[in-house]
Amino acid sequence: MNKITTLDEFIMSRQKDFAYASGELTGLLRDIGVAAKIVNREVNKAGLVSILGVAESENTSGDTVQKLDLYANEKLIECLSNSGECAGIASEEDEDFVAIPSVEGKESKYVVVFDPLDGSSNIDVNVSVGTIFGIYRRKSDVGGPIEREDFYQKGTDLVAAGYVLYGTSTLLVYTTGRGVNAFTLDPTIGEFCLSHQNIQIPKSGNYYSVNQGYYLKFDVEMRRYVDHCCDLNYRLRYIGSMVADVHRILFQGGIFLYPNTRKYQHGKLRLLYECNPLGFIVEQAGGRAITCQLERIMDIEVKDLHQRATIAIGSPEMVDEMEAFVKKYQAPA
Ligand code: P6P
16 A cells, blocks of 8 residues: 655655745645645535525524635635734735734744635536635744735745645645645545645647637637637637636646636736746646736736736646747737
């Protein structure tokens, strides 16, 4: 029987990769793992609750049924607050950042950004959803108040990033800049166990993932590229949950696109807690993540917590090809 390596064991074994690491990042990653297990428990019975929720206004434990993404947000903040390793949080669910009071005078060095439940509109139809997170070293003085600039950091400043996919099984995928590893939750022991080590994205593929319904609203160069995908009989896979769509591409190859449209002129997806963390992971796995205007996602200056970006992310050769189409067909400025 293969040795089981739990997430905790793996994180501890990699702690030596961090010069001067004194365990805070290790603690932070473990706290996120705990929050993921709690959210997973609720996501897995959401279908049941929503059925019961329709018949009654209360869930099985007597609480008022909370909207699941708010529940996930609350649990992530709770878990990150208890450890004392996190000084502040920026979440899709909160307009502004949240300062985390120190625990027993612990001076936290890190801030965490997250989308607590990406794709949550899918939960009622039992389609995979996920949590996306990124970890930065704070820029403000340790021990002092958290400042906005602690969150206005480019993707290249990420210390760690990852996601939890609540799907047919529950996976936690993360990187600290030394490759990408995935852990599958074993519900029989309640542990995330190492299941995919040093993930490498296929250099090319034949999946493309875009909301084809917006085709007529794309710029000409993006329409030409989508036409090219159709000409090559690429397979369209798009389930409206970025974390699930990108996860497929990470494992099977392909490209995910969310271009600018008339409704979302700067793209729909959020730079800080969707594009940057997933961009870090895909780049660490050998892929590329750029905007539809050909800027590297992780180089974009962050000027707002909820800043949007267009994105093309996935297999390097497919992103290269999309880049060539944009250059060839882009209307002159
Ligand atoms: P559309 C989910 O709401 C989300 O933020 C991403 O997870 C997903 O890829 C995208 O929006 C779907 O957006 O406009 O295609 O419905």
